[in-house]
Every structure is written in C-alpha cells, then in structure tokens.
Amino acid sequence: MKNYSSENIGYLLNKASRSLKWQLNKSLEKYNITSSQWSVLKDLSFLTEENRLQEATPAAIANRLNMDRATMSGIINRLAKSGWIIAETNPEDKRSQIINLTDKSIKILSELEALSDEILIHALKEFKFDEIDTLKGFLIRIIDNLS
Numbered sequence: 001m002k003n004y005s006s007e008n009i010g011y012l013l014n015k016a017s018r019s020l021k022w023q024l025n026k027s028l029e030k031y032n033i034t035s036s037q038w039s040v041l042k043d044l045s046f047l048t049e050e051n052r053l054q055e056a057t058p059a060a061i062a063n064r065l066n067m068d069r070a071t072m073s074g075i076i077n078r079l080a081k082s083g084w085i086i087a088e089t090n091p092e093d094k095r096s097q098i099i100n101l102t103d104k105s106i107k108i109l110s111e112l113e114a115l116s117d118e119i120l121i122h123a124l125k126e127f128k129f130d131e132i133d134t135l136k137g138f139l140i141r142i143i144d145n146l147s
Contacts (some may be wrong), residue, residue, distance in 0.1 A: 040065065040085075052098065056100065058072050058087075059096070076099060083104050084104060085100060086102055
C-alpha cells in the first residue's frame with residue numbers, strides 16, 4: 001500500500017472517485033457503455049410513473065447527476081443510438097423530452113447493478129460494517145455541505 005498520509009484530502013477523495021470510475025468503466029466495456037451512461041440508466045431506474053414527466057427530462061437528470069446539459073445531451077444521444085433509452089417529446093412541454101428505459105436496458109439493470117456492487121465490495125474489502133456506515137455518513141455530509 002502506498003503512503004498517502006501526507007496527501008490533501010481533496011486529492012484523496014478525487015483519486016478514490018477516479019479509481020472507482022476507471023474500474024467501473026473497464027468492467028462496463030463488454031456492454032459498450034460508460035460509467036456516465038450507467039449513471040443515467042441507474043438514475044432513470046429510480047423514477048416512478050408519478051414523477052416521470054417532471055423528473056425524466058434531460059435537465060432534471062443532469063441536475064441530479066451534477067452534469068452540465070451539453071454533456072447530458074451527448075450521453076442521452078449515445079444511449080438512444082445504442083438502444084438503451086428512448087427519448088420522447090414531453091406532452092407537458094414540447095420543447096423538452098422525456099427519457100425512458102428500453103426493454104434492453106431494463107433486462108440488464110440487475111446485471112449492471114451487480115457488476116457495480118462487485119467493484120464497491122472490492123474497494124471496501126478490508127472495511128468493517130461500522131466503518132462503511134461512518135464513511136457513508138461523512139460522504140453524505142460533504143455532499144450536503146456542497147449542495
């Protein structure tokens with residue numbers, strides 16, 4: 001193990017995040033999707049029919065995932081082209097789209113979730129359950145402080 005004790009905490013958080021993302025991207029290659037595309041699919045999987053018209057727009061997804069709209073537009077275009085999602089005109093606002101998962105993506109969500117979980121399990125393999133809970137609490141506080 002490398003000695004990171006003198007490193008800046010921001011650097012360490014960034015390095016941990018990038019390492020997780022790199023590993024996830026490697027694992028997702030066989031599905032021809034990226035971790036950013038996976039985050040959009042996962043985000044859409046949480047939506048219910050009741051909140052779909054307001055929450056499944058590219059702007060709402062970009063906001064939840066802290067991405068700019070141009071980046072989100074590119075991700076949505078690539079996912080639609082590959083058949084993972086379908087973009088339909090929003091009946092409440094013709095200038096907007098509603099993004100929906102396709103059967104192709106719905107069928108594979110649990111497999112992608114398991115793959116993502118495996119990477120996290122590996123990353124946290126020497127952590128005790130209470131340490132993981134503490135880490136989650138700290139990360140949530142950081143996110144809340146910056147929101």
